[in-house]
Amino acid sequence: MKLYVRYLSMLLKSQLQYRASFFMTAAGQFLVSFTAFLGVYFLFSRFHSVEGFSFPEVLICFSVMLTSFSVTECFARGFDAFPKLIRSGELDRILVRPKGVIFQVLTSQMEFTRIGRFLQAVLMLGYAVPNCGVVWTADKILTVVLMIIGGIAVFTSLFVLYAGISFFTIEGLEFMNIFTDGSREFGKYPLSVYGETVLKFFTYVIPTALVQYYPLLYLVGRSDDRRLMLLPLIGFVFFLPCYGFFRYGLRSYRSAGS
């Protein structure tokens, strides 16, 4: 853990060396998600509600997903860039070092410019929390916290799965974007708006809906079932098969040599 903090501060310092570039990129990250927000805002100024969800309610959903995604992208960036580690042979160096693979991949890269996205998410949450008409009791606050933590777990699992697949193919990886970027992009809205089939897919195959749609139902008072609050924790269970697949890939990994 101490070593992790050392790595963290080292990477942070090295990224802050190019200060202008760092802030420009962070501002760009902010702008990217800000335009996404504008898209939602303008659609709602035309239609007012979607599937019975109001603008502030959708914003809660949006900001939870964005928070989880930006935190994951910042700290688990190494898995996102994993195909590069394989291609460049850097993975061989990692394998001969006396530390866990996961630890080393996590510390190989971090993207602190994602602070831009994170900031946007926090601003939206700050707007939505007082405006969505929810009475903020302790368990409702806990629900939002669980949604965010569960979201981080799901996105991290997806990144690990992505890294696992890259042991077998590097070219065909683009389809994984459906799940990672797709969850972020389309998870702006509660996943029920896409109809039942999509909702089922994102419940049983990729558990994105478990961290946004179902707990949101409890949060905004559409359902009184308290169990919905705990569903985001299943995101952690999803990590197991993803990690298992990564292990499997790692075992069958053959280096291309020097």
Next chain:
Amino acid sequence: MKQYLSFFRIRFLAGLQYRAAAWAGIATQYAWGGLTILLFRAFYQSGANSFPMEFRALSSYVWLQQAFLAMFMTWFYDNDIFDSITGGGVAYELCRPCDLYTMWFVKNMAIRLSRVVLRCVPVLAVAAVLPAPYGVSLPADGIAALLFPISLLLGFLVLIAFSMLIYLSAFYTLSPMGIRILATSVMEFFCGALVPIPFLPEWLQPVMYALPFASMQNTPFLIYTGHLSRTVALERMGLQLLWLLLLLAAGRLLVNDAQKRVTVQGG
């Protein structure tokens, strides 16, 4: 002329090699297009009267967007060009008896077109057989069918002419990442990739047409769907041509200035 054609050919053929990537891309595009249409269906159900275009037209718009994504994607840049500017490799290119601007322009066209060629047919073929309001329909009428390819080409050239300015900015900043992401996010919104322009508020639309971005994918797709009347369509195409000429002129000025300032260190 011949040299540029061969630059085009090399890049185009190289781009065609990535078949597996293309299939993965196509799968992504089905999912992306499908989910986008489902999202708009939900909005349609909550307020059909506020829907600014026919649902069929919207579906066509979304599928065209997916089919021609590689032509109009705003985030794609050829890293070789950035590397050659920041790394100094551009010195070799300047020694060649051909024009830097034209060469890079042609290379960009080739990479993007090679991707479109692999992807647009499968995407459109599946979108064509989807049930009625969700698939891609035929062009609105004969005129639209005639104007669409011309406008598509114009829009494509406008986009490349604009991205040339971003490439050339690397001569001045030497670290293009920041400008690149800023430009991408602005373009993504203002060209109608995020939300089609007719869905944005009335007051914002004139602003968008005063910028070059609306002349990229927006105009040809709206012409195809028949959202624009014939006179408006011709007007918008004139606007596309105007932006193309302006951006080409700006790129030209910038490249001349950059070539004067360029210093290459060491041998």
